[in-house]
Amino acid sequence: MAAKTARSKSTSTKENGVRVEEGLSLFKSDKFDADAYVQSKCSINEKDIKQLCSYLLDLKKASAEEMRRSVYANYPAFIRTSKEISDLEGELSSIRNLLSTQATLIHGLANGVNIDHDGSPANGALNFEDNDLSDLEKWAAEYPDQLDALLAERRVDEALAAFDEGELLISQANENHTLSSSLLSSLQFAIAERKQKLADQLAKAACQPSTRGGELRSAITALKRLGDGPRAHTVLLDAHFQRYQYNMQSLRPSSTSYGGAYTAALSQLVFSAISQASSDSLGIFGKEPAYSSELVTWATKQTEAFSLLVKRHALASSAAAGGLRAAAECAQIALGHCSLLEARGLSLCPVLLKHFKPIVEQALEANLKRIEENTAAMAAADDWVLTNPPAGSRHASTAFQNKLTSSAHRFNLMVQDFFEDVGPLLSMQLGSKALEGLFRVFNSYVDVLVRALPGSMEEEEANFEGFGNKIVQMAETEAQQLALLANASLLADELLPRAAMKLAPLDQTSHRTDDLRRPSDRQNRNPEQREWKRRLLSTVDKLKDAFCRQHALDLIFTEEGDSHLSADMYINMDGNGDDVDWFPSLIFQELYAKLNRMASLAADMFEGRERFATSLLMRLTETVILWLSGDQSFWDDIEEGPRPLGPLGLRQLYLDMKFVICFASQGRYLSRNLHRGTNEIITKALAAFSATGLDPYSDLPEDDWFNEICLDGMERLSGKAKGNNGEVHSPTASVSAQSVSSARSHGSY
16 A cells, blocks of 8 residues: 555656646747747736746746755765765876876986987887986986975975975076976976975965964965965964864853953954964065055954954843943953054954944943933932931941932932943043933933922923833922932032042043042043033032022912012002001011021031032022012002002012111122112112102111111021010011011001
């Protein structure tokens, strides 16, 4: 049954083969006209076209199957035939050498014997004019055998000397006509053939991994002496390539192994091979441009191949996992070995950078993204209380300077680690990119701090898209809100610039004394980092502005949206018949009390950075005054309202501005903008009063009167003055008591 099935399959196969042959017979014909064939097929209808396509597909499948069967059926025969051909080539080469030797002997004999072609047969045999060969002819007969012996025994130097000797004697014999032309040709052929044989021997020996440096140089020098310099140089480079490829077999990169170790071992092999090849090329071939160009091309090719290996086995996995330190160290190791070749005139670092830079940039971005996301997650649970660095932290020794909240501590520690990683990136021209990336991350962190201010979430929602986790713990108290500013200011002014000094050029960070300098002093020596610090501080201004705007609005407006600072509080004073108890208005009492509280908190939070605390209080005071100066509805009521500003209202407004100037001056946060703002308000009020036809100065007391009230008000509000019952008033009690007094004196307010 099996035999029957086999016969059936064989018959089917033969039938398919016959059909294929028949289908292809048309195309095999010498009279086949492709254009006529296509034209005849183009006239068929759609159904015929589909049938033709189906037929062609079947034909294609049958042809592929036939090809596959043919290959498998004849593969052993092909291998066997190839081996026999190789053996025959070896035998033919041996026969050619034997025939060459025999031809040389025959030429020698023919030139040593005189054959009489014109003699009669009766002469009997050949006539020799001289049965003795000359010394030169004897040498010519023995010379090829001598060369063969030297080549067989690998006596390269003696063979080279023999070649030189033979070429010299051939030249002399040619000039003196001491040898026949046929013998000269035979000798020249023998020398050329054996030179080629020696060249092949030298090339084969040079490319053996076991060939040592001295042996390699001797072989290449001998190959060059044979007259084939380009081949000798190519063989030299190939020999170094074969040697380091052989040595690379012991390197087996593993996913669990340290990528830096693999990179170091591989770069040591590759760049040592390039260095040795450069040294050998220069020593043997000199500085000839053709050879130097070939060396540079070869070295570039090897560096490209090395880059791809390191990228595949070390860099790619590190970059994908965000391992900046591992990726940067691998790149630095390779660049360090590569840069040593620059002394030999080989500048190959750009080749490495072309492959390494993008993947290290990927790791850099992944690290920055991790800092951003981790800090945002910490901010979601931050209680906004300043604490010392975590126990065991390497930054705990500077705790007196580094009091931050938990999210800022996390941000700082991650940034310190980040700069530890990117130090080697200077050689990859990634220092600026690292600074720019960190600025972007810090700017995002400041956005989170702004979002932590109460009331800022809704109005700023659209400005903070894309910072990961949007949930932020609110800073409810003034102390917590000042902690936000302490975070941003300390990071921008001290901690980040100090960490960024690790990216400064080596000649700026090599001296130990630099560590004792303030970061601001050291950065004066690096314009790029000085500009970077300026940008950081300008980002802090964004938080400072949001803080001051929120507190100014809290002072000016109630929760229901009514204003504590309206024109009516001054206009209505002249309609009230009661005696006025002159004292600063309630809103400015509260402003003074708020500034005092913040100054007390800032003294602890901003220790050593009093300038920032002063500028913050200055900005808050300016925000309130500039808002009043620019409130058009306020001034419309004052200047064009139904009731004019009276003498009492003018005096109260003048007193309020003098009070602001007085406490700002005492607190040392009286700025030029604040002074200009209060003067502008006073000028507008005087102009509005003058518009009624009255003289404002006739109703205003002397400045001493205002100064006395302002100083008395500051003492009472700060709790330094005693009341009628001898008790000291606290700031809160003073504000509360004066609220009643002001409400009575201001009428409808």
